[in-house]
Amino acid sequence: MTLEPPELVEQQGAGEPDALGRLWTPHRMAYIRGENKPSDEGGQSCPFCHIPSLSDEEGLIVARGELVYAVLNLYPYNAGHLLAVPYRHVPDYTDIDVAETTELAAFTQAAMRTVRLVSGAQGFNIGMNQGGIAGAGIAAHLHQHVVPRWGGDTNFMPVVARTRVLPQLLAETRRLLAAAWPGEP
Structure with a gap:
């Protein structure tokens, strides 16, 4: 700063x-x-396709499942802002199958429980932006946001200074969440 x-x-x-x-x-x-936004083709140009090839620490991965993984957002709205991401490169929620949908839901629940346990989050914003026109930063690869919220976490900084103030480095947040993540989501 x-x-x-x-x-x-x-x-x-x-x-x-x-x-x-x-x-x-x-x-x-x-x-x-x-x-560096990915094309619709996937592969190494897509950060969500590339992240699983990295170590958990380097990729900021909190947990890995069979079909979905949880990763910290590089541009978080709040500390502990996680993404639940299918490994498969698909753009739309209607493109994932029942098993992927089930694991995505389980990872979202595990993320909420873990963030509550580690940081005492009082609420959450959960959602997906489907398509660039809807605000998806990486529209080519489906991902669900899990954003923890606390009373008073919105202050003048985002409104006046267009700046987020985060009290913890991403590596430390990843370490705490990964240690607390349940064995089986």
Whole structure:
């Protein structure tokens, strides 16, 4: 996190000094631009197809099942924001079979139980954005978001500064959740 003094903002040509600090998050520009988003073909260009080939620590994988895995979101809304992802590269919920649907539901429940146990989440937002027009960042590979919520977790930062404040590094969150994940979801 870098807070820039107004005189430096002016030197950078960013406008008139206004005595406001700036939180810079340049790592998010790749996400905003859509860099490395997968094609509909799948394979190594798809992060959700590539992640299972990594170690759990490197891929931020919390748990692996037969048909589905749970992974931390690289761009979380809140600490503990998980994704339940089928291994099979399909874009739409109607494309997964009964066994995949069952395991996806079980992983979603296990994610909720685990995050409650580890961090005391008081509620959850759960859902899928189907297609780019519906807001899916990676529309070519189905994934379900499990976003933990707490009273007061929404403050001025996302609204005013368009910035999320996360109290824990992803590697530490992954370690805690993986250790608490039930043996059989």
